Amino acid sequence: MPEPYWPKRRGSFRLSDAGAGAGYASIRCTCCKRQRYYAIADLLTAFGDMECDDVVRVTGLRCRNCDGNGALELKVGGPPRDMADVAIQRKIDRIFYVRKIVWKDKRGV
Numbered sequence: 001m002p003e004p005y006w007p008k009r010r011g012s013f014r015l016s017d018a019g020a021g022a023g024y025a026s027i028r029c030t031c032c033k034r035q036r037y038y039a040i041a042d043l044l045t046a047f048g049d050m051e052c053d054d055v056v057r058v059t060g061l062r063c064r065n066c067d068g069n070g071a072l073e074l075k076v077g078g079p080p081r082d083m084a085d086v087a088i089q090r091k092i093d094r095i096f097y098v099r100k101i102v103w104k105d106k107r108g109v
């Protein structure tokens with residue numbers, strides 16, 4: 001389940017708005033130029049309906065290729081037609097839910 005998220009501005013462009021027009025968004029590393037295409041439905045599942053600009057800033061996404069040295073940028077839209085065969089799509093494989101226990105002290109047994 002995604003973390004609770006509240007947009008900072010009214011009328012902001014969210015993932016649900018992007019999903020209505022385009023099915024994909026690309027996230028590109030500015031350092032190593034690696035680019036991956038994500039289905040917007042997957043981004044909605046993972047992060048909830050957040051502003052498109054906040055996806056790379058808030059969610060803690062990092063480039064796996066250069067260990068997070070580069071900044072990421074998100075663009076809405078799929079690959080160009082001539083790149084459709086070689087573009088790499090990243091899909092959700094599994095989602096793990098972590099169960100944390102918080103202990104509380106109480107006097108008397």
Ligand SMILES: [Zn+2]
Pocket residue numbers: 029030031032033034063064065066067068069070
């Ligand atoms: Zn990189």
